[in-house]
Amino acid sequence: MGYNISIYKKIYEEYSQKYVIARERAQMREAELHYKIPQIAEIDRQLSKVGLEIFSAALADKANYEERLAEIRHKNEELQAERARLLEAYRYPVDYTDVKYECAKCCDTGFVDTKMCSCMREALVLAGIENSGFASLIREQSFDNFSLDYYSKNPLNRERMRKNVEYLKAYAENFNDIGSPSILMFGGTGLGKTHLSSALAKKVIEKGNDVFYTGAIDLFSEFEFDRYKSKGRDGAALIDRYFDCDLLIIDDLGTEIINQFSVSTLYNLINDRLSRKKATVISTNLSKDEIQKKYTDRIWSRLFGEYHILFFVGTDVREQKLLKK
Numbered sequence: 001m002g003y004n005i006s007i008y009k010k011i012y013e014e015y016s017q018k019y020v021i022a023r024e025r026a027q028m029r030e031a032e033l034h035y036k037i038p039q040i041a042e043i044d045r046q047l048s049k050v051g052l053e054i055f056s057a058a059l060a061d062k063a064n065y066e067e068r069l070a071e072i073r074h075k076n077e078e079l080q081a082e083r084a085r086l087l088e089a090y091r092y093p094v095d096y097t098d099v100k101y102e103c104a105k106c107c108d109t110g111f112v113d114t115k116m117c118s119c120m121r122e123a124l125v126l127a128g129i130e131n132s133g134f135a136s137l138i139r140e141q142s143f144d145n146f147s148l149d150y151y152s153k154n155p156l157n158r159e160r161m162r163k164n165v166e167y168l169k170a171y172a173e174n175f176n177d178i179g180s181p182s183i184l185m186f187g188g189t190g191l192g193k194t195h196l197s198s199a200l201a202k203k204v205i206e207k208g209n210d211v212f213y214t215g216a217i218d219l220f221s222e223f224e225f226d227r228y229k230s231k232g233r234d235g236a237a238l239i240d241r242y243f244d245c246d247l248l249i250i251d252d253l254g255t256e257i258i259n260q261f262s263v264s265t266l267y268n269l270i271n272d273r274l275s276r277k278k279a280t281v282i283s284t285n286l287s288k289d290e291i292q293k294k295y296t297d298r299i300w301s302r303l304f305g306e307y308h309i310l311f312f313v314g315t316d317v318r319e320q321k322l323l324k325k
């Protein structure tokens with residue numbers, strides 16, 4: 001899942017059009033205005049000459065330059081004031097012909113200086129999520145519709161789950177693309193691991209970060225594919241996103257086929273992200289012992305030494321919901 005080259009190209013094109021469209025729309029409003037109010041057309045014609053007037057004043061008469069400049073300025077102000085009066089009289093907003101960008105930060109170019117604007121990052125991530133099928137989860141599963149009532153049978157369970165939610169909310173709130181800790185979610189099926197991952201992803205995306213969500217099965221098959229395919233010109237990027245995104249969510253670790261390749265892939269990925277202080281959220285139905293047995297001590301010590309661990313407890317919420325129906 002996530003944005004691939006074609007999604008990036010699509011968004012990039014949308015942005016180059018957005019910028020042009022915003023300017024064209026302003027020009028259309030101006031044309032409309034000039035047609036309806038010819039006095040404004042005349043004023044705009046005069047205003048457009050101001051630069052040239054200043055320039056020729058500077059060339060023509062050095063002695064009286066300051067005086068002439070003040071005159072031009074004064075005339076300019078009067079024209080502006082008259083223009084505003086006319087707009088008001090005809091009930092147009094005063095900024096009617098200004099270019100109106102969706103994003104004031106980047107003027108719809110998608111970039112501020114050379115850095116990608118958060119609006120474009122968000123558009124990219126949302127487009128990527130849209131493409132992955134995770135979008136439906138993100139739309140359905142939020143902190144708001146996560147209920148602690150499903151854990152109420154046992155007050156200790158409820159309290160633990162309340163703390164998990166509290167932790168994840170604060171985590172999302174304070175998320176930093178460098179330095180936020182990684183998280184390991186433990187617990188049986190239907191206890192809300194994926195639900196809270198979606199809720200977390202949504203918040204982190206909303207803050208303008210690149211979030212990639214992947215099931216463990218898909219992740220390893222993509223690495224496997226990458227390993228065997230001949231490296232073409234545009235082939236390099238496929239697995240890069242697992243390393244480079246701001247928050248990587250690996251769901252259902254342990255459902256994939258575990259072999260030497262998958263174990264070393266996982267180790268490299270975990271290790272690389274830890275060393276670059278990039279956060280990863282892993283959820284699993286496996287127990288601590290199973291993880292240690294299946295994934296070697298190296299991985300085990302990384303996960304248990306450096307991830308923040310959340311235990312999910314209670315009884316299968318999916319089942320509880322079915323029983324209530």
Ligand SMILES: Nc1ncnc2c1ncn2[C@@H]1O[C@H](COP(=O)(O)OP(=O)(O)O)[C@@H](O)[C@H]1O
Pocket residue numbers: 141145146147148150187188189190191192193194195196312317318
């Ligand atoms: N506390 C909760 N409140 C509301 N719905 C929940 C809660 N926990 C889980 N669900 C719902 O139950 C189903 C299973 O939850 P899920 O997050 O997929 O479990 P897990 O990933 O732990 O197996 C999903 O449809 C999810 O939205």
Ligand SMILES: [Mg+2]
Pocket residue numbers: 193194195251252
């Ligand atoms: Mg799940």
Ligand SMILES: [Zn+2]
Pocket residue numbers: 103104105106107108109110111117118119120
């Ligand atoms: Zn922007």
